[in-house]
Amino acid sequence: MSSGSNSARRVASLLRPSIIDSGVCRSCQETIGRRSYATATPAATESTTTPPVVTPAYTINAGVVLSRPPQITRELEPFEKAFFFYQKRLNERLALPFTKYFYFKRGTPADEDWKKKIQERRTAARDIGKYNAYDSDAWNDELLLGAEQSEPANQVEALVQDAESTANATSQDTSKKEDIPRPYPRITEADQKNDQKSLNRLLSRTLYLLVQSKEGNWKFPTSPVETGETLRLAAERTLSESAGVNMNTWMVGYHPVGWHKFNAPRAKKGETAKPDASGSKVFFLKSRIMAGQADLSINTQNLKDFKWLAKEELPQYLNTQYYSNIKNMLADR
Template sequence: MATSRRGGQAMSALFRAQTTASCSKCAQSSRVPSPFFRTAAAPSLQRRTYSAEASAAAPAATPSPSSLSPSSTSPGSPSKSSATTAPPTLVTRPPDYTIRAGLLLSRAPLITRDPTPFETSFYLYQKRLNERLTAPFQRKAFFKKDTTPALDWTLQMVERKGTIARDIGIYEGGKGGRGHGAAVAWDDEARIGDPEVETLTNPDQLRERIMSDADLRVSEDGEKLRESERVRVDRPQPRKTEADAKNDAQRLDRKLDRTLYLVVKNQDGTWGFPTADVGGDESLHETAERALEEAVGTNMNTWTVGRVPIAHFVRPVEPAEKKNITSVKTFFIKGRIMAGQANIEDNTLGVTAFKWLTKEELAAELPKYYYAGVKNAITAQ
């Protein structure tokens, strides 16, 4: 019994000794990493933001050289020193660009554009086709016999030579064909470039034919009035305004069928959109709105369409202009004018003039590099 107890104690002591030795070897080997599993510290990603802070010192994170070099401790060395990774060092560099923001302020078209030759010909063809396919006009259903409206309608039909519609030309079809015993063929097609098409679809002449129907041709006594005695209704304003006739680019009532953009003349004599440097705590759209107020005043009701730039360009800067600055990045925000007008009397940006221009006029007025950066954000109509 005593022999078995002493044998058990001996086995227990031998097991503890073996366990301690193996743990020491494991602990010693774990302190020395294998060169096959040693990795370099990945450089931290740096977010590049377009704000005023970017024009200040821009930090750039670079990995430490000590983290990329392998440890001097060889595998299996009894040394207990471990390979440690040093924290990344922030290296600051001076800014190499300036950020600016501007507003592309536009006035939307006020009237529809003039139709193209194809559109006018197609419109006239559809009108003529509709005239032939619709049911005949029944005068008795609309006018009482021997009344002023009935007499006025008779006079209108005489002026139109029997054609009901006022804008399709003279219709020679029908039973008898003007009393010649047979209907005369009517050409429905309206060819591009045909002088008759241009006459019938001319906006000014078409408007006059429509408005002339409202003129009173018969007096209250049922007598026909002479041309000079007819009671005429007020005509609408023409499509071409006084500003178009004088070519006044500062007025908003010019080019009514086109989109106009506000440009200002800077101190150096160049034309461009109202633009300013981005402030320390401003976003791009806030700077654009501030630039508009500082350039042309606050006598306008405007709407900033969005906060995302719709155009930009980068202009290299000569070293003599600004130290440590190699380029200027300009971003543009879209805006609309609802009412008011520009006023440069008390501007703080040194603006000397302003204009409201179309896309073609902008191409001729702006510098080439400037127009190339914004042309895709400017509508043609």
Template sequence: MNAGQHTTRRLAARAGQSICRSCRESISRNNYATAAAVAVQSEDQVSHAIPPVAQASPSTAYAINAGVVLSRPPQITRDLHPFESAFFLYQKRLNERLALPFSRYFYFKKSTPADLEWKRKIKQRLTPARDIGRYKGYGEEAWNDEVLVGAKESDLQWQVERLLEDAATDGRATGEAEQKSAKNIERELFEKPMPRRTEADEKNDTKSLNRALQRTLYLLVKAKDGKWQFPEDRLNDENIHGAASRIITQCGGLNMNTWLVGHVPIGHHQYNYTKPTKLPSGLTEHGAKTFFLKARIMAGQANLKDNKLGLKDFKWLAKDELQKEVDESYWKSVKNMLAER
């Protein structure tokens, strides 16, 4: 006797009714068939619950465009996070503490020019490392040597200026008589590092590639309809890679040394026309789909003077700046293609 028969008998006993032999045999025979029928019925119900997929009409069409995400990669290292700056300053000061008992006679022979120059410089510096402030390792105030929040010693530009000042001096006191030598002239002509902020940063010149050197900049153009977007054009009996190469030349001119990174699109954007267009072939064009290829600029600059795409203006913008210029729907399509830095 199976579980179905036990269940039937228990239900009948509870209801005070008896089941005839023929009924019991029919229940026994139809036990598995009934379960299979229920399973089929549930599958049919699930299949009917799924809505049918809307298929596009054979007369519906979309234009295929090729777009170019032309970028200039970062030229310098990124700006340090405040925590990183504080940690590096802590490391420098810790190394200075470890170097305090410096045995100069191990490195410089006594009374040699190198030894005299070292003594002059340490007398002027008052510390082995001028760029991070003076460290008084001995005395009653030796314990009170932590850098306070907002102190000038923690500023990176202040540290650079102190290092340049130290490199330009030989340790002699101001006004001390000395005769110019080739060595002194060489000290005055040492190379100084370029600033991290350029003139284009100060003027916020968005057409310059010499701006935001620690960020990735993207070429954004103003199309005929006044919208800002990446350079794009319709395919003309060519593949997407060939179209992208053509678009770069027709958009920015020949004065750009560029490189198309690959042949596979990195993203796409679809938009519908406000009014469908009837094509000569009888199809109705409802919109366009733009597939973007990635490219890099190594040298040169964009020039829209003789462009053949009807572009009105251009800008080199970082990702957060680009978001403010393009439409919301366009931004949702392209944001994941762009680098944060």
């Protein structure tokens, strides 16, 4: 017997159990024995009817989460302020190479003059407050939680005043007072005015761009993906069509960081549903603004307004379901 017939018989045995197989009951053996199998598929008949046009259940949209990263470090907690100040004092006390008596002999006029200046200056070794690292009470260098000396603003002011007094005391021109420039404040004018269109507010937080549609709804910049367009290209086009081209932006990646689904609007009672009604799925890509500002004067999406908001401010403007789907892709800071 040829090998080809053996293979065919083996395949047939796999497709059709043997009637003498003890694992098959008598009823099933009779059914299998009577069953006929087709040896060829019938010729396909040519259909003369055109397939119906099916409206897709959802349209695909590209959304852009455009953010401005934090510009300064966050505000310190009260414990952090006190602890860092304690570490500063401890470091200065342990790292000072020489005592004052290396320079001034005890009891000399120079030593007394030094002590007088230190008493007036109150900032020995560029320290803050009345603490003296050489005093017998130098071990007591801890601060109570919330002490004024641990506040950065108080430290900056003490250091600036100390620098001004030193500069004026050593200056040869006594007619002009030396002014040391202060650091810029953490609270800006935009914070004081609550200008939510400014990028100069909440400098220690991440801000996100929201736009308002003509119906009054707030959302991230969004538009449908066109034919032959990738999600990345659609996101770039969406950003230029909604917020203008006066921004230097950078798309973080090619893949979405989240998505949101809008269902098709339901027909009201007594009305028939529209046949072309469909929902939408929005896939969000991350982007960063490096310079510039949003401009809606030439937008092609009929947008009315925009805001730069922190994460905790978004629920005031976004739909509850919309925010619940996008909140986990936003930075907490």
